[in-house]
Amino acid sequence: xxxxxxxxxxxxxxxxxxxxxxxxxxxxxxxxxxxxxxxxxxxxxxxxxxxxxxxxxxxxxxxxxxxxxxxxxxxxxxxxxxxxxxxxxxxxxxxxxxxxxxxxxxxxxxxxxxxxxxxxxxxxxxxxxxxxxxxxxxxxxxxxxxxxxxxxxxxxxxxxxxxxxxxxxxxxxxxxxxxxxxxxxxxxxxxxxxxxxxxxxxxxxxxxxxxxxxxxxxxxxxxxxxxxxxxxxxxxxxxxxxxxxxxxxxxxxxxxxx
Ligand code: LHQ
Numbered sequence: 001x002x003x004x005x006x007x008x009x010x011x012x013x014x015x016x017x018x019x020x021x022x023x024x025x026x027x028x029x030x031x032x033x034x035x036x037x038x039x040x041x042x043x044x045x046x047x048x049x050x051x052x053x054x055x056x057x058x059x060x061x062x063x064x065x066x067x068x069x070x071x072x073x074x075x076x077x078x079x080x081x082x083x084x085x086x087x088x089x090x091x092x093x094x095x096x097x098x099x100x101x102x103x104x105x106x107x108x109x110x111x112x113x114x115x116x117x118x119x120x121x122x123x124x125x126x127x128x129x130x131x132x133x134x135x136x137x138x139x140x141x142x143x144x145x146x147x148x149x150x151x152x153x154x155x156x157x158x159x160x161x162x163x164x165x166x167x168x169x170x171x172x173x174x175x176x177x178x179x180x181x182x183x184x185x186x187x188x189x190x191x192x193x194x195x196x197x198x199x200x201x202x203x204x205x206x207x208x209x210x211x212x213x214x215x216x217x218x219x220x221x222x223x224x225x226x227x228x229x230x231x232x233x234x235x236x237x238x239x240x241x242x243x244x245x246x247x248x249x250x251x252x253x254x255x256x257x258x
Contacts, residue, residue: 002029004054005036008189010196010255011048012040019055024063025107030081037088044256047196047203049092050188051115052099061106061129079138082107086140089114090211093204093257095195099188100166100175105129110139113148116207117191118175120166121184126174131161147214148174199237200257 004015014036016023040046053059062078070078089096089111098115105127112118112126120126128145130137137145137158145154149172157164170178179187195203205228213221232238237253244251 001032002026003032003036005039007046008050009193010045011050011192012036012043012046013050013052013189013192014040016051016053016059018063019053019057021063022057022060022103022105023053023055023108024060025082025111026063026066027078027081030085034081034085034088037085037092040094041092044258046094047198047200047255047257048094048192049096050099050192051096051112052185052188053101055102057102057108058098058100058104058124059108059111060103061108064133082139086110086114090207093207094200095203095207097188097191097195099184100124100126101181101184103127103163107139110137110141110144113144113174114140117195119184119188119191120169120175120178121181122166122178123181124166124178125163126157126166126169127161127163128157129161131159145174148172197253199232199235199241199251199253201235201237202232204257205232 002016002018004017006013006015014033016029018024018026018029037049040049067074067078095117096115098112098118100112100118100120101124102121103125104112106129109126109128128137128141130141136142141158145157153172164174166175166178169175209225209228212224216224235258240253241251
C-alpha cells in the first residue's frame with residue numbers, strides 16, 4: 001500500500017508509505033491519495049486530516065525512476081495526476097494538517113505547503129529540488145513560495161535548490177511551527193483532534209476566504225467576507241459558540257459537518 005489511511009476520532013491520518021524511497025511519489029500513489037481525499041470529504045464525520053510520511057522522510061517528490069527518459073508530453077501527463085491533488089487539498093472543506101517528519105523535496109515540499117497548517121520536525125528540511133534536475137518548481141511551488149516568504153527568498157530557494165532546515169522554515173513563515181522530532185506525531189495528532197472539535201463550517205469558510213484573498217481587491221474581499229459571514233452566522237455552531245461563551249463553558253460543536 002503506497003498510502004495508509006487510519007480513521008481516528010474526528011479525523012483521518014494519511015501516511016505516505018514508500019519509506020525505502022523517502023515516499024517518492026508515483027502515479028499510483030497520487031491516485032490513491034486523491035481517492036483518500038475524496039473519501040474523507042464524503043464522510044461527514046471526518047472533520048480534519050493529518051498528512052505525514054512513513055520512515056525518515058516526508059516525501060522526496062516525483063519518483064525519478066518513473067521519469068528517466070521522459071519527454072515533455074510524459075511530464076505533462078504526470079502533472080495531470082499531481083496538480084489536481086494540490087487543488088483538491090485547497091478546496092477540501094476540512095482543515096489539512098501536515099506533519100513533515102523528514103525531508104520534503106520537489107513536489108513533496110509543495111504538497112506540504114498546500115496543506116492548511118504545516119508542522120515540521122526539527123530534523124526535517126524543505127528542498128525545491130527541481131532546478132537540480134533542470135526543472136522548475138511545480139505543484140504550486142511558484143505560487144506558494146512568494147506568498148509565504150516573499151519574492152527574494154522564493155527566488156533563491158527555487159534557483160539554488162538548497163535544503164531549508166525546519167527551524168528556518170518556521171522563522172521565515174513558510175510553515176506554522178517546528179517541533180522536536182520526538183514530539184511531532186503527538187503534536188500533529190493534537191492539532192488534528194483540536195481542529196476536529198471546532199466549528200466545521202467556519203473552518204471551511206476560512207479556507208475559502210483566505211484562498212480567495214490572493215486575487216481580490218480589498219473591496220471585493222470585504223464583499224466576500226460579508227457573504228461568507230452570513231453563511232457562518234446561520235450555522236448552529238455560531239449560536240452554540242456564543243451561548244457557550246456566555247455560559248462560561250467549552251462549546252459543544254456538532255460532531256458532523258453539515
Ligand atoms: C529516490 C528519490 C526520488 C526515486 C530519494 N525518486 N528515488 C517533476 C516532473 C514531472 C512531473 C511530476 O512532478 C515533478 C515534480 C518533482 O518532484 S521533481 C523533483 C523530484 N525530486 C528530487 O529531485 C529529489 C531527489 N532526491 C534527493 O535529492 C535526495 O534523495 C533527498 C535530498 C530528498 C534526500 O537525500 P538523502 O537523505 O541523502 O537520501 P538519499 O538520496 O540517500 O535517498 C534515499 C533513497 O531514496 C535512495 O535510494 P537507495 O536505493 O540508494 O537507498 C534514493 O535513490 C531514493 N530516492 N529521492 N525522488
